[in-house]
Structures are given as structure tokens and as C-alpha cells.
Amino acid sequence: MTSPPPDWLPEGTNLDRQAHVRDYVAKHNRPRLAAAADVYTLACERMAYVLDTHDRAFVSFSGGKDSTAVLNVALDVLAREKALRRHLPLRVVFFDEEAIPYETEEYVRRVGERDDVALEWYCLPVQHRNACSRRHPYWWPWAPEDEAKWCRPLPPEAITTYPGFPIWPAEERLTIPNFNGLLAPPPHTTATLMGIRAQESLIRAHAVRLRSVDNYIVKYKIKSKDRQRAAVDPGNLWKAYPVYDWRTEDVWAAARIHGWDYNRAYDVMEMAGVGASGQRCSPAFGEEPLQKIHTYAACFPDVWARMAERVPGIGAAYRYARTELYGYGAKPPKPDGMTWPDFLRHYIAKHGDKQQKVAARIAEVIARHYLKTPHPILPTAPHPDTGLNWSFLLTLAMRGDFKERRQESNQLMTRTKVEHWRRYTEELAAVLTAGTGRELNHPRPLPADPYALIPDEYRQEAPQ
Structure with a gap:
């Protein structure tokens, strides 16, 4: 040979995620274990620990249900714990990915109006995956060269420049994970609070299986392998997953019990018959979100009208996203x-x-x-x-x-x-x-x- x-x-x-998780648990005989407290109480304990052991912290906020849970758990803890109020108003970082529902924009604006929140609304041309086209594998929301194709008008709260973020040339633009390194200048230790949940996928389940006591706190690793690495990797940034053991039903139960505000895009998808496991508010141009592209067309026609012309290959993806052409199915x-x-x-x-x-x-x-x-x-x-x-x-x-x-x-x-x-x-x-x-x-x-x-x-x- x-x-x-x-x-x-x-x-x-495309398997239903909840059914997939149930099958996985059944096959491995690993049922959900009873803990000494409910998931909300445990999340509050983790949140308090993270806020106490890090100099600074910010919520990585998408406007989705999981980051909503993280945001509200953090605010609940800060309202109760006087010793942690150095973190108030809570820093909330939102990357506006342009091709998102207007309901998300309206929700983020409501969050930003809170007195206990310091919102940073970034509309930067960060690098994103475009799975619609093999010849054009990336796209950049709010790219100045594509202003005529923007899916939404630029929000008035938008931050469009940031020290260390290169606008030109396009191939030098950072991804969101790499940009996060710029948000944590040394010497302070900084925690980015993220809505990662093990139920969502096996990859995310692995993220909290590290062999450490605080398995929900992970060192942030910048993925850039080129000359940008030294500029964006401060070495003092950590990721924290305080709601990693929550299930989808836990997120919505907490919102109902505690009266949390949430993104009304979920109501639109619910009324359209989209199940809880298939409800996503992120742009539909990546490999996994591409399977949900029809949801945008059905639920958010005002944004879809612009999305349909936004990136190369979107027309073919709309027709064939779930076929062999895009690597799905048989x-x-x-x-x-x-x-x-x-x-x-x-x-x-x-x-x-x-x-x-x-x-x-x-x-x-x-x-x-x-x-x-x-x-x-x-x-x-x-x-x-x-x-x-x-x-x-x-x-x-x-x-x-x-x-x-x-x-x-x-x-x-x-x-x-x-x-x-x-x-x-x-x-x-x-x-x-x-x-x-x-x-x-x-x-x-x-x-x-x-x-x-x-x-x-x-x-x-x-x-x-």
C-alpha cells in the first residue's frame, strides 16, 4: 500500500436535538442525576464564584434564550450580593450579526435600557462562515463594502470601530472569538459569561468535561495562528458556563417563574410551528444554521428579503441546504x-x-x-x-x-x-x-x- x-x-x-439527547442518555445509562439544589440555585452559586474570583466579567450576549438565562442569573446574583457589586453596571457585549430578526434588535435595545446593564453593541465586520458557497466561504456583517446589501439599517447604538480591530484588508478581520481577546486587557483577570449548555450538542458537552473541579470555567484560547495572535491574546481571559447543565425547558421555566424579559422572535417561531429544539435567532449562513434557513423565510420575511441577496450561494442553499450538495442526508x-x-x-x-x-x-x-x-x-x-x-x-x-x-x-x-x-x-x-x-x-x-x-x-x- x-x-x-x-x-x-x-x-x-437533521435530528431533533431533544430526542437525540434522550437517545444518547438512554444508550449510556446516564440519566440526569439529582443534585442538592435546582439548576437555578446551582447556576447562581457558580455565577457568584466566577464574579468573586475574577477582576472583571462580561456577558457574551446574543439575544438568544441561553445568553438571556446567563444575563439574568448574573443580574440576580449582583442584586443580592453586595460584595460583588463592583461588577455593576454589568458589562454586556452584543455582536450584532446583521442578518438577525428585528425582534432580536428590539430585545437587545430593551436590555440596554436597564440601569444595571452597560451594553456594548458592536456592529463590526467580524469574519463569519458562509456555508452557502464553497468559492466564498466567509462573509462579514456590516462590511462597509457591502453597505448596499445590509439586511437591516445600522442601529443608532452601533459601535463600528475598536482599537486593534482591522477593517482593511478584509482577510485580516478577526472572528468573534479572537476579537474577545481585545475585550480583556491585562493585567486584570476577565471572565466572559457564556450560555453554553451541554444539551445542545456533544461538542458542547465535551466543553464541560474537563478534569477539573471547576469544570465550567475554561481558559480562553485564541484560535488565530498568524501574526495577529500576539495582538489579540492577552492570556488573562476565561470562559465560564454557569448554565451548562440546564435543559431547554429549564431556560423557559426560569423565564416564566422569574418574569424575565426575552426575545419575542421565539414567540414568532413558536406560532409558526417550529419546535423548541429548532428555534434559533443566529444568522442562517453557517453549516449547522443552514438547515434552518427556511425558518427565516417563513418567520422573518422582512429580514429574509434582504438575506436572500446578502451572501453568494444563498439561493442554492435555500433550495438544496438539506441535500447531498451541502453534505446532508445520505x-x-x-x-x-x-x-x-x-x-x-x-x-x-x-x-x-x-x-x-x-x-x-x-x-x-x-x-x-x-x-x-x-x-x-x-x-x-x-x-x-x-x-x-x-x-x-x-x-x-x-x-x-x-x-x-x-x-x-x-x-x-x-x-x-x-x-x-x-x-x-x-x-x-x-x-x-x-x-x-x-x-x-x-x-x-x-x-x-x-x-x-x-x-x-x-x-x-x-x-x-
Whole structure:
């Protein structure tokens, strides 16, 4: 077998989220554990601890339900704890992403009118993912060169410049995560309070599984790898997830019980028949939000009329967002006789000037697999130690995964280790029987006895 070519080296049906979480919990026999207090009380305790142990803090506010919960928990704690009132008025940072409902704008304005809130309303051309087009993978809300295409008029509260944020050239503009580093100048320790909840996705569940006592407080890591890093990474910023164990029903129950104000866009989506798990107020141009693009057209026609012309590829995305064209639904079958790397190159090439980045991402994942195991990557069975298979790599090739939200290890979370080894060895045996091992592009001879690969602690009687 030959090694992967040099240019590879580094330089699905839309499931209801609540049903997915229920299935996940059932399969792993990890029901929600009873705690000594309700989730609101626990969130208040965490919030008080974060505010007490950090010099400064700000709420990363989107106008959505989760950041609404974080905002109100923080304000409730500050109203009760006199020792923490140095944080008043509470700093609230809102990045206006332009292609959002007017109901969100109205809600954020109401938040900004509160005496206990110091709102910073940023309308900056931060870099965003445009999954509608492979040739134009990014877009910039409020970009001055696109003013004629803006989805909404610029709000009067807008902050349109910030020290250290480059407006020109466009490729130097920061992402929101990297811009956050500018909001925490040293030497003060700063906590950004975020509405990350484990129920939302497996990636977010992993975010609070760190092996530490305060598993909801995470060091902020700037993702910029270029010369901007030193300018935007102060090293004193932390992320805090005080409502990480809340469920969607907890968020709405708290709003009802405590009388919190909230974004009326959720009422519009509810009346339109959009279930709670599918209600999103963020722009619909990214990989995951793209599946909800029809919600904007149905619920927010005034904004959708402008969104329909805002980014390249939006028309095609509206028609085909849930099809193979955008990497959703059933994956295309690999032609017989073609190697998997060649099959992936066909889709990588569709990403235009970003194809090297996609190829590097795939090469990184493959290298990570071979650092852990010498075993081959199979078409559909995830390797029991790494979670990698060619089907996962095909998804990366088709979608790009520029935000690196998809991790191969997540494929190991729906079965036991014994089940994964059984599935892996059975598929490898089938490949050997069919004589299609060359298509795997494994850099060494394939194991003659697949069942000998199973570690003793996971070994069961091999199929006859």
C-alpha cells in the first residue's frame, strides 16, 4: 500500500436535538442525576464564584434564550450580593450579526435600557462562515463594502470601530472569538459569561468535561495562528458556563417563574410551528444554521428579503441546504475500484481557494488516527480508539468544517467499546473477503486476522 500523497499532509438527517439527547442518555445509562439544589440555585452559586474570583466579567450576549438565562442569573446574583457589586453596571457585549430578526434588535435595545446593564453593541465586520458557497466561504456583517446589501439599517447604538480591530484588508478581520481577546486587557483577570449548555450538542458537552473541579470555567484560547495572535491574546481571559447543565425547558421555566424579559422572535417561531429544539435567532449562513434557513423565510420575511441577496450561494442553499450538495442526508456512494483519498479529492476540489485548508484538516485527522493506532481506517465502522472512518472524512471533504466543530471521537458515544470492536473487526473481515483493501489506502499491509486486533478486555468469541 502507498502512503497518503504529500498534498494531504498538514502545512445526515437533521435530528431533533431533544430526542437525540434522550437517545444518547438512554444508550449510556446516564440519566440526569439529582443534585442538592435546582439548576437555578446551582447556576447562581457558580455565577457568584466566577464574579468573586475574577477582576472583571462580561456577558457574551446574543439575544438568544441561553445568553438571556446567563444575563439574568448574573443580574440576580449582583442584586443580592453586595460584595460583588463592583461588577455593576454589568458589562454586556452584543455582536450584532446583521442578518438577525428585528425582534432580536428590539430585545437587545430593551436590555440596554436597564440601569444595571452597560451594553456594548458592536456592529463590526467580524469574519463569519458562509456555508452557502464553497468559492466564498466567509462573509462579514456590516462590511462597509457591502453597505448596499445590509439586511437591516445600522442601529443608532452601533459601535463600528475598536482599537486593534482591522477593517482593511478584509482577510485580516478577526472572528468573534479572537476579537474577545481585545475585550480583556491585562493585567486584570476577565471572565466572559457564556450560555453554553451541554444539551445542545456533544461538542458542547465535551466543553464541560474537563478534569477539573471547576469544570465550567475554561481558559480562553485564541484560535488565530498568524501574526495577529500576539495582538489579540492577552492570556488573562476565561470562559465560564454557569448554565451548562440546564435543559431547554429549564431556560423557559426560569423565564416564566422569574418574569424575565426575552426575545419575542421565539414567540414568532413558536406560532409558526417550529419546535423548541429548532428555534434559533443566529444568522442562517453557517453549516449547522443552514438547515434552518427556511425558518427565516417563513418567520422573518422582512429580514429574509434582504438575506436572500446578502451572501453568494444563498439561493442554492435555500433550495438544496438539506441535500447531498451541502453534505446532508445520505452520502454519495464511492465508485468501485476508486481509493478513498481519490474520492475525497473530488469533493475537496469544490472548495476553490480553500481546498488546501480542507485537505490539511483531513490530513490532521488522519495523522491523529495513526498516532494512536496502526490499524486501517475503514469505510463506515469507526475505529474503537479514535472514532475515525472514511465516512467521517467524506463529511469533512463535503462540508469543509472550517470551525472544526466535528470531531471523530464523537462517533464513539453511541455504542459500547465491545460493540465498536465487533463492528470494526466484522467490517475489516468483509473488506479482506471482498479484496477491496487497496481502496482504504492503508500505508502498510492489512492485518491477516482482524479479530486478533481486539484487546483482551474487549474480546468476545469471534464470529465463525
